[in-house]
Amino acid sequence: MSTISTAATRQGLGARLAALGRIVELGQGRIDPGLVTEAAQLMLRAGDRLKLSPDHTVVALAGGTGSGKSSLFNAVSGLELSPIGVRRPTTARTHACVWGLDGAGPLLDWLQIQWRHRFARASALDKGESQLHGLILLDLPDHDSIRALTDPEANRLIQVSDLVVWVLDPQKYADASVHRRYVTDLAGHDAVTVFVLNQSDRLSLEEQAECVADLEDLLKREGVTQPRVVATSALTGKGIDALKAVLAESVAARRASYQRLEADLDRLMLRLNKDVPDLVHVEATVDGARRAGLTDALCDAVGVAALGEAMENVYGVRSIDWVGWPYARWAGKLRRDPLSSLRLGAVKDDIHTLVGSAVSAQPAEVETAVQALADGLTAGMPDVWQAGVREAARGRSGQLPQALSAELSEVAPPLDRVPGWWWLLKIWQYLLVVLFVVGLAVVGTILAYGVFKAGEPPVEVLGNVDVLPWVGLMLVSVLGLGYLSGVASRNFVLLGASKERDRLERDMRRRVSTVAQETVIQPVERELQRYNEFYAALNDAKR
Template sequence: MTSQDATLGARTEDLGRALQIAGSRLDDTVFGTVASSVAGVRERLALGVDHTVVALAGGTGSGKSSTFNKISRLTFADVGVKRPTTAKVTACSWSDDASALLDWLGVERERRITRAGELDAADEASLAGLVLLDLPDHDSVAPGHREVVDKVLPLVDLLVWVVDPQKYADDALHTGYLRDTPGMQASTVVVLNQIDTVPVGQRENLVNDVKRLLRDDGLEDVPVVAASTKTDVGIAELRGLLEQTVARRSVAAGRAAGELDAAAALLLSQTPAEVPWHIDTVLEREIDALARAAGLESVAAQVGAAVRNGYGSPEFRPPDADAIALSRSRWLTGAGEALKPGWQRSLASGVASAQELAGAVTSALQGISLDTRGPTTQRLTRRLALGAVVVAVVLGLLTVLAALDLLPVGDTAATVLGVLAIAAAVTALVAFLTGMQVRRALAARRTQGVIASGRAALERVLRQTMGVPTQKLLDEHRAVRELAQSARDDGPSEPLRLAGSSTTGAAMPPASPGTVRLSDLGTVRA
């Protein structure tokens, strides 16, 4: 496996994993496009990137077959009155081992020719490894022609669109093909054929108009070769571009890289940015909302009152359904604000429904202890207080009787009885106040305990029913984005260039046999 194979393979697998993670959260069109790109590149990599596949595509009468013959320097492809339209794929390969690739491309064996061997070794060495295809006319009314074109185009490494001066602005070409190939500048060439039929003074304007249409299609810096198969104008330039393609050897990888880059960009459009959401920032707010919906503080207050008063039976009632639904909606809005619709729908289906959330809240709160028992010292304190009251009453009566001389005791004893009665009364009061304070303190602790336990239970509910699935989805969203970014092309292929001096369409000398050097080529000026 070459380094290009390994790099492209890793990028393809990253994109495949991202697609698998994202799944139905993507728009159907995006999913289909990315899946098709992944499958196509995988299939292409299975054959390696040793061959450079160039396809001549165009409409009826554009001169593809004549161009094919001029490039191959053969008359293998039928032209003119013999066959007004191209019905099947024809191939010329500058390699002896392209059979498997041609089988994969669906080229019939009787429509193949090979330019490799001793007779061609000197003249054709600069195109070694090239596989040239003459595709059916994309605009033919014959059934199946466009299907063949659509099947083969995604598999080739360089597209040479052959157009003529009459139909170069054909909407079927631009909207049906060229505008569907963003990022393919490095692997697209346009041949403006039959330039000999255009007055010399109008040729430059015509070429400029073709380039304008290409820019409108999103294809910048695509070479436009003004050519004529009758006068051989532009044929040398075209062969020179093919030599560039073959020489750089990375065009197959470049096309695959461009396709992966476009697919990754499309996938990134479904995961446009990092989602600024953290569960801890929303938990507190939504715990408060659920606590209000369930009446947590009210029940806690009832527990405290029951502890203080010694009676009462507080209980949790079903939470307010509207408040639960509002809390869930607020959660989804906050977590899904930066997500695309497909991800938002997945988030909504992944978290608990309002009914499920209400049920989880009810179940969790039912496990909260609502202890209304008084303090453990309550009985002792009460008995002490009642005993002190009885003692105080008895001593008080005795003191009154002594004061009325109804009880024969001395003054000192009467005084002692009075002091003891007061002490008993104070003891009763202190015992009563102490018991009441203990009950209040216990009631406060129980109140806070119910609130704390309730909030902890609500937090667990929120984390499990809302937080965990939300975080899982956002982690997957981040993973898809990171994988798509890693699948982007960090070094796209340079566009093909027409080198040398410019020409506005004057007749050019025929291509000489042998190797055509780039330094000898002219340029069709934009």
């Protein structure tokens, strides 16, 4: 394989691993914790392996007790490196034979191979085997050894080796424990798995062909689509060159490490796809219609319309003290207080009390509005992600009543604030009251001095009876002008009250929308964005 092709493979694998990292980050609490842990371990293992020598291919010989694995290791290496048991053949520690030491040290350290169990093929011994330069051959502990420490070490090295060679013997090649614990688990790793039927010297050619065919059929049933089976005999040397050729092919390609990581990643992605099936892309932003719908629902929940109406009524009632015709107002004091008919409680003292009570009284409606928004946005999403969006929507919904109360309390105008034109109208109407009182005084004076002759008037005109009609006309004009100004001002007050209500409701709605944005919509959009990023990462991590 060319250097360009290998670099492209490495780059593609790096992009997939980066996507897997995003899956681990974004999938916390949304996918199986076991898968998250396995993905994190794969990224750690991949990161470590990719930093180490790309010129070496780690090949692990794995097999059960009595399969002749150590003998095969010695036959391939050409040296007696791994001890062969007599009574009960067991390999307790991993042995390594390296073809080409340059750069292999850190990789062997990462594999945790003890120094006394590391061996190198000297150049003099490598004559004719240059095709194996870059091979690190491991003789793993027997996976079914009676020694407790061997299985964990074998399991660990099987997981991190670039190529695994399973050494089987004619008597136990269909051993259920091997297939259940390892072969089935490595389905999909065809490119980085080789099966050796060792001790073939015990079989006739017909028996060997039958065993190989039976083993291949068994492997295919267990998910190994294209099994590579090599028949060998460590005793006679039969098939050793064929096995070396397979190893040399992997070493020469310099991509077994990438293929192994890709196979591990493919297997993990299959499990992830089963755990989170049928992902669909969703809009990561809440559309304007749903924003408006949530704002409307929250406005209903806090009684914005009722508050606006109450404020309009308060505005009108308070205007009576300022722009109503004083004589009518004084007469009205003899009747029941009109504010009591509004049933606003303490509104005359502080309209904030009204606002606060209205908000805190509707938590159920707030919850319903938030739930409706979440349900409308999660159609088609997997259940666990739907639950995540609902959780995000409801995460701060308990704070909504208090937040809305605080916001709306700032909107409500203080009751002691009145429009400036109310002051001018009040001054004008009291001037009319004064003119009317003066007119009555003039009438009384004329009657006293001009009709009843109570004495000499201080001013001649105050005793002239002919002036009475003009003074009376003035009094009627004052009363009419006061009445008309009262009616006109009342109409202006009603118009102003309506505008004040509209302004207040717009301001309240704006603040409700702001609170909804901060406490509900932003968390929901973050969760939707997280889902879409997870969805994209899942696609990127696939082939």
